[in-house]
Amino acid sequence: MTELNIVALVSVGAHPLSGRPRRAEQDARAVELGLHLAGERLQVLHAGDPQQEALRAYLGMGLNQLKILEQPAHSDALPVLADYLADSSAQLVLTGSQAETGEGSGMLPFLLAEQLGWPLVVGLAAVEQVSDGVAQVLQALPRGQRRRLQVRLPFVASVDNAAPTARQSAFGPARRGLLTAEEVELVADPLFASAQLQPAKPRPKRLKVIKAKTGAERMKAATAKASGGGGQVLKDVSPEAGAEAIFKLLLEEGVLR
Amino acid sequence: MLTTILPILLFAALALAVIGAGKRFLMWRRGRPAQVDWLGGLLAMPRRYMVDLHHVVARDKYIANTHVATAGGFVLAAVLAILVHGFGLHSRLLGFALLAATALMFVGALFVAKRRLDPPSRLSKGPWMRLPKSLLMFAASFFIATLPVAGIVSADFGGWVLALLLSVGVAWGVSELFFGMTWGGPMKHAFAGALHLAWHRRAERFAGGRSTGLKALDLDNRNAPLGVEKPTDFTWNQLLGFDACVQCGKCEAACPAYAAGQPLNPKKLIQDMVVGLAGGTDAKFAGSPYPGKPIGEHSGGPHLPIVNLNGKALVDAETLWSCTTCRACVEECPMMIEHVDAIVDMRRHLTLEKGATPNKGAEVLDNLIATDNPGGFAPGGRLNWAADLNLALMSDKQSVEVLFWVGDGAFDMRNQRTLRAFVKVLKAAQVDFAVLGLEERDSGDVARRLGDEATFQLLAKRNIATLGQYQFRTIVTCDPHSFHVLKNEYGELGGHYQVLHHSTYMEQLISGQKLTLGTHKGGSVTYHDPCYLGRYNGEYEAPRAVLKAIGIEVREMERSAFRSRCCGGGGGAPITDIPGKQRIPDMRMADIKETAAEVVAVGCPQCTAMLEGVVGQRPEVKDIAELVADVLLESAAPLKQGNPAPVAAMEVH
Numbered sequence: 040m041t042e043l044n045i046v047a048l049v050s051v052g053a054h055p056l057s058g059r060p061r062r063a064e065q066d067a068r069a070v071e072l073g074l075h076l077a078g079e080r081l082q083v084l085h086a087g088d089p090q091q092e093a094l095r096a097y098l099g100m101g102l103n104q105l106k107i108l109e110q111p112a113h114s115d116a117l118p119v120l121a122d123y124l125a126d127s128s129a130q131l132v133l134t135g136s137q138a139e140t141g142e143g144s145g146m147l148p149f150l151l152a153e154q155l156g157w158p159l160v161v162g163l164a165a166v167e168q169v170s171d172g173v174a175q176v177l178q179a180l181p182r183g184q185r186r187r188l189q190v191r192l193p194f195v196a197s198v199d200n201a202a203p204t205a206r207q208s209a210f211g212p213a214r215r216g217l218l219t220a221e222e223v224e225l226v227a228d229p230l231f232a233s234a235q236l237q238p239a240k241p242r243p244k245r246l247k248v249i250k251a252k253t254g255a256e257r258m259k260a261a262t263a264k265a266s267g268g269g270g271q272v273l274k275d276v277s278p279e280a281g282a283e284a285i286f287k288l289l290l291e292e293g294v295l296r
Numbered sequence: 297m298l299t300t301i302l303p304i305l306l307f308a309a310l311a312l313a314v315i316g317a318g319k320r321f322l323m324w325r326r327g328r329p330a331q332v333d334w335l336g337g338l339l340a341m342p343r344r345y346m347v348d349l350h351h352v353v354a355r356d357k358y359i360a361n362t363h364v365a366t367a368g369g370f371v372l373a374a375v376l377a378i379l380v381h382g383f384g385l386h387s388r389l390l391g392f393a394l395l396a397a398t399a400l401m402f403v404g405a406l407f408v409a410k411r412r413l414d415p416p417s418r419l420s421k422g423p424w425m426r427l428p429k430s431l432l433m434f435a436a437s438f439f440i441a442t443l444p445v446a447g448i449v450s451a452d453f454g455g456w457v458l459a460l461l462l463s464v465g466v467a468w469g470v471s472e473l474f475f476g477m478t479w480g481g482p483m484k485h486a487f488a489g490a491l492h493l494a495w496h497r498r499a500e501r502f503a504g505g506r507s508t509g510l511k512a513l514d515l516d517n518r519n520a521p522l523g524v525e526k527p528t529d530f531t532w533n534q535l536l537g538f539d540a541c542v543q544c545g546k547c548e549a550a551c552p553a554y555a556a557g558q559p560l561n562p563k564k565l566i567q568d569m570v571v572g573l574a575g576g577t578d579a580k581f582a583g584s585p586y587p588g589k590p591i592g593e594h595s596g597g598p599h600l601p602i603v604n605l606n607g608k609a610l611v612d613a614e615t616l617w618s619c620t621t622c623r624a625c626v627e628e629c630p631m632m633i634e635h636v637d638a639i640v641d642m643r644r645h646l647t648l649e650k651g652a653t654p655n656k657g658a659e660v661l662d663n664l665i666a667t668d669n670p671g672g673f674a675p676g677g678r679l680n681w682a683a684d685l686n687l688a689l690m691s692d693k694q695s696v697e698v699l700f701w702v703g704d705g706a707f708d709m710r711n712q713r714t715l716r717a718f719v720k721v722l723k724a725a726q727v728d729f730a731v732l733g734l735e736e737r738d739s740g741d742v743a744r745r746l747g748d749e750a751t752f753q754l755l756a757k758r759n760i761a762t763l764g765q766y767q768f769r770t771i772v773t774c775d776p777h778s779f780h781v782l783k784n785e786y787g788e789l790g791g792h793y794q795v796l797h798h799s800t801y802m803e804q805l806i807s808g809q810k811l812t813l814g815t816h817k818g819g820s821v822t823y824h825d826p827c828y829l830g831r832y833n834g835e836y837e838a839p840r841a842v843l844k845a846i847g848i849e850v851r852e853m854e855r856s857a858f859r860s861r862c863c864g865g866g867g868g869a870p871i872t873d874i875p876g877k878q879r880i881p882d883m884r885m886a887d888i889k890e891t892a893a894e895v896v897a898v899g900c901p902q903c904t905a906m907l908e909g910v911v912g913q914r915p916e917v918k919d920i921a922e923l924v925a926d927v928l929l930e931s932a933a934p935l936k937q938g939n940p941a942p943v944a945a946m947e948v949h
Contacts, residue, residue, distance in 0.1 A: 209651030
């Protein structure tokens with residue numbers, strides 16, 4: 040497993056209450072997972088400003104260096120990351136699910152996987168083993184459930200709060216570690232040219248009506264799988280029939296038009 | 297025959313002692329450099345020994361008198377023996393003087409032997425059990441050998457049998473007392489102790505001084521180690537200090553963590569440092585182990601890491617994290633060893649280099665960096681507790697008499713009652729005061745004691761910059777931890793202030809007749825001394841004076857004032873939360889209950905939180921400010937002192 044080439048993508052986070060720059064919570068978990076799998080061989084990559092001191096918090100986790108694809112704020116990080124990763128020997132790319140600053144759309148892992156043509160695992164909780172170019176991983180599902188997946192390398196995986204907590208960042212390694220900048224072609228983000236950022240408003244929440252009358256019912260409600268009702272289970276069908284059924288559903292749901 | 301053997305024995309022992317001293321000195325010098333006043337320290341040493349050290353030893357009259365007799369007798373006897381038996385100055389006068397000295401030493405040694413008949417558990421056994429016998433042997437042998445010199449018996453008294461016996465006795469005595477002193481025997485404490493007093497890291501402690509602030513790490517120097525990883529990372533005079541330990545166990549008896557069954561014993565820790573200094577295992581340690589950790593499983597060397605996070609080295613990390621930094625060990629140590637400095641030095645390495653602050657440590661440190669308070673509360677809420685009090689802000693007033701340093705207790709609902717009570721007192725005394733409001737940050741106390749010197753200095757420098765913008769005469773705070781840090785630890789970073797604890801300030805207000813007070817009616821009261829106010833800053837009187845002024849006669853606990861037992865809340869101990877057999881605050885509450893007081897007066901938000909956390913039936917915990925605010929008399933028309941108007945005490949909640 041130590042032979043695996045792992046790249047963790049990190050961003051600059053912001054503390055939810057004070058707004059101060061820090062290591063992003065989920066990205067730090069991605070680094071933690073990477074350190075656990077690859078140790079010193081883990082590569083950590085950031086697209087942005089190499090002068091950003093908050094990045095040192097990642098170095099403090101025990102990294103010797105952090106590579107930065109230098110670009111100004113409001114540039115599109117996706118193409119430079121995709122170019123870099125396509126040319127690298129990376130077999131597993133770890134990211135957080137959603138950045139704490141900037142656009143924070145949570146789309147990066149998806150778009151990156153699409154551009155690279157690699158599979159994407161969302162909510163990676165653990166990598167159990169890697170053999171013959173296939174990784175066996177645990178994917179986190181709601182309510183503490185886990186799904187075991189077999190994924191062919193290389194692939195992209197995003198982690199959320201189900202991944203192990205990031206280790207403490209220590210001052211000594213943070214100060215010693217190197218932030219090495221690499222010049223890349225700048226790609227302006229067209230979205231930032233036309234749109235503008237504004238503070239997010241919390242979405243209204245549906246009131247939770249507790250219908251359960253007994254403790255047992257409450258327990259059941261809390262632990263039951265989220266069930267959508269309806270749907271159908273397809274078994275022993277040909278790939279064409281299966282694809283057709285999925286295509287039909289996507290049309291019905293308005294995902295495809 | 298004796299006249300030929302004795303000089304040989306004496307000078308051989310002395311030569312060996314000199315060689316041993318050189319070896320030991322080079323061992324200490326493996327440590328990092330430290331600036332000492334070489335000659336001045338040596339010149340000041342006798343006074344430090346006879347005044348400062350004796351002042352601590354004299355708390356136990358028995359051993360103080362014993363030590364004066366034994367050590368005084370020995371020093372005198374050693375000098376005279378070298379003159380009389382070494383250089384052969386057989387004058388009757390010197391002979392009688394030597395007889396007197398050895399007799400004095402013999403009597404002292406008898407009392408040492410008596411204490412060793414049934415030694416308390418804090419004392420080390422092993423070679424220390426041999427010491428009284430060696431002392432008696434030295435004194436007796438030289439006494440008898442000197443009788444002919446004094447002309448009491450003839451020169452050939454006893455014949456060769458006695459001469460042989462005396463030779464053996466003298467050989468034993470000088471082995472223990474001369475070269476045993478520098479080769480690591482129990483008498484090492486005298487040799488290393490004397491030099492430790494001379495070149496102490498905190499020379500300010502002597503002659504009635506006080507030096508309790510932790511020393512800053514030089515973070516600008518990239519080559520300086522961040523804390524202590526291996527014994528040689530200590531400064532050399534710290535290593536010398538460890539070697540001075542006499543293993544009396546006074547620290548062990550005073551340590552709250554040891555009593556709570558947490559894996560810390562200050563005496564063992566210092567001895568482990570000695571093991572690290574010389575190299576070897578702790579198997580020869582003859583005292584009480586760290587609770588729950590058998591002796592003989594740990595080993596180390598001067599250049600080996602002290603802590604191994606994945607196994608065993610010299611000391612386990614949890615031993616270092618058990619300390620509450622209450623300074624009870626330092627206060628009790630007759631050799632003036634600085635246990636807390638050493639522990640924080642080693643914690644610094646664990647936090648700054650290894651990122652291994654246990655339990656909630658990392659979270660608290662992250663919170664301090666991101667929100668300037670350990671709880672991670674939104675910084676904008678720092679003044680919410682005073683939303684209705686119309687407090688003046690420093691940014692508006694620029695110049696005031698008193699800057700009220702609120703502290704992180706501002707975020708704690710229990711402590712907010714204390715803060716509001718104190719504001720009420722300040723207003724009643726018509727003090728010109730203001731708060732920093734949102735400009736205030738955590739003082740850095742917890743970060744520093746968790747070993748995060750970087751975060752401490754970050755917070756301290758920002759606070760110093762903020763305070764530098766304003767004019768004020770004194771800073772007053774209800775938090776002894778902020779008090780200590782602002783007063784004693786900001787100086788090294790360029791912040792020099794006059795800082796007062798609120799009890800001291802209220803005492804000044806009362807003696808200045810600025811407050812009209814009734815008398816306390818809430819039942820009997822005992823007072824719990826906060827470590828950071830008492831032992832760290834020597835303030836034992838003001839809180840008691842304030843309580844006296846409101847008609848309270850304090851029911852003192854057995855362990856009060858400089859012997860006060862910690863509440864368990866200092867040094868980040870509640871954050872690192874190392875398990876033991878019982879909780880420190882429970883033990884302290886038992887002390888409090890012994891006095892049968894109905895109220896325990898406190899002067900620290902940590903103590904309040906820890907003592908209020910004790911379950912079950914227990915006395916009420918009230919801050920001194922609350923007790924004073926309770927008996928404030930409305931002074932619309934100023935009342936004359938000593939003529940309390942019949943106004944009911946105001947309730948403060």
